Amino acid sequence: MTMQTGFPGVVKSHSLSARATSRGVTATWWYTASAIVFFELALVLIWTATLRQSELEGVPLGAVFVGGLLWSGSTVPLLLAYRHRTGAATSVQWRGILTPLLAAVGYGVLAFSLSGLWLLMLAPLAQTLQLLDWPRAVRTRQVLAITVLLACLWVVDANVAFSGPLAPVTDYFLFGFTSTALPLATVLSLWWWDVLVALDRARVSEARLAATQERLNLATDVHDLQGHHLQVIALQLELTDRLLLSDRDAALEHLRAARISVDEARQGTRDLATRFRSVPLLDELANARDLLRAAGIAAETIVTPQMDGAPASLFGPVIRETTTNVLRHGSGKHASLRLSRADNQWRYEISNDVDAPTAPFPTGTESRDIQGREGTGLEGLTRRAREAGGTLEVVRGESKFTVIVTAPTERRVG
Structure with missing residues (x-):
């Protein structure tokens, strides 16, 4: 069903x-x-x-x-x-x-x-x-x-x-x-x-009607998005064709504008797909907590009220990535996931204890150890945070590793 x-x-x-x-x-x-x-x-x-x-x-x-x-x-x-x-x-x-x-x-x-x-x-x-x-x-x-x-x-x-x-x-x-x-x-x-x-x-x-309505909304959004960009691209290519012999520089300018419109259409389609694929952050946190508990880690989640404005396109992948690497590289028995709002910014923090100070850094698809070697996972999370106007911070203590990701509240992503 x-x-x-x-x-x-x-x-x-x-x-x-x-x-x-x-x-x-x-x-x-x-x-x-x-x-x-x-x-x-x-x-x-x-x-x-x-x-x-x-x-x-x-x-x-x-x-x-x-x-x-x-x-x-x-x-x-x-x-x-x-x-x-x-x-x-x-x-x-x-x-x-x-x-x-x-x-x-x-x-x-x-x-x-x-x-x-x-x-x-x-x-x-x-x-x-x-x-x-x-x-x-x-x-x-x-x-x-x-x-x-x-x-x-x-x-x-x-x-x-x-x-x-x-x-x-x-x-x-x-x-x-x-x-x-x-x-x-x-x-x-x-x-x-x-x-x-x-x-x-x-x-x-009712469930079928809701799913059908969601598909209709998606189809409408795709039609509006692609229709607009395709119309602009067609016009720019038509102008390029007309000016190619008489004004080569103007024709090249319209051709560049058409290429930019293609990139905008592609990015708009990607953003639209992300919006329809995204999982609510509360569900992401609940899934992360259940996964950690299933692995024998005492996990807890702390969430601030009114989470509607939190950027799911940023925090969703961050939650999944950091949770996976706590399982891979963490050696402790406790983890804490916190999502809060303070000082005009969203703040996600995940901490897990470790048995020794030489334990590898528990984030990223490839780990970053205490000497500072970074992997592609950490770079990807850092890039996501930067694109959202936020930051990624790593706090390494004697018995605990913490990753903190922030994003401004006035800028929504996803």
Whole structure:
């Protein structure tokens, strides 16, 4: 679901989108499905216990119990199919639902023949019907009608429970209430699942729209930038062509201006790409801290509030470079990363302790040791700081190395 890189397909089927979205709330789905199965099994136990109070024993009682387990198991495929429902009107796939329906009808007939209770005949089928992929309006009318019918059968069966062969039954209220309420409870559980899926799809759609909007912004910026420079370059080259024979010096001047425009377009494109690729500084610091801690170094970060104006194009590479070299060349157990604002300048400072004063300098792709030899990494960081109008300073103590990079607050980079 994460859309970090790449472009999503322009055309995707609704059913595939529903499947991908459902996987994003897998834990909720399994909670919902297991709860429904649990209630079905509990209802089977209640039915069995109720009939046992009526002195139904032996094979008939076992048949009710085992048949209930088989019926509950037959509803599992319907639950698994419901997980990927699209909500669209589709033709009924009888092959997938015929077996559960036959199991519900067969169990209902068996239980009714042994007990004479109408609730036991209709309740399994009523529950199975709720697990089918009905349109919302049909499902609502259906569950209300079935609940009313079950309640009426509850009243009819009450006469059997308090007279005749079921007279010893003492928990008939629990029996009737659970049998009547289960289809409605199932529909409410599935409705809750549908709501979660709809919310998850909305979240995915919002993320896609945000990514699309970002691409449109980038395309607009590239079009404006390149369009302007290309128009200027075309005009300058046209003037060069016109003046080449009559005024060679003027033609060469326009040619130089065209070359400058090419460099400006190239730099503008590079700056634009950097702006869209840049990672927020808070994330850079968090990643650096986690990386150091994973290496066994006790790292801490201290960040000043209101970091929106800090130049990410400068401090981002500096944070990554210095963190890498603390891992490569530092020999201590503690590191501190601080990003602050004071005296009209941004200040980034990274310090790490060392075991001996001869430890190599922990910054740069190639290290700079205490005699002062510099590598290309340090030169690159120094150049970045200078281009941003700032400085890079190295502080070497007896047991600690510190790198300090500053940049003026009035000049933003990236």
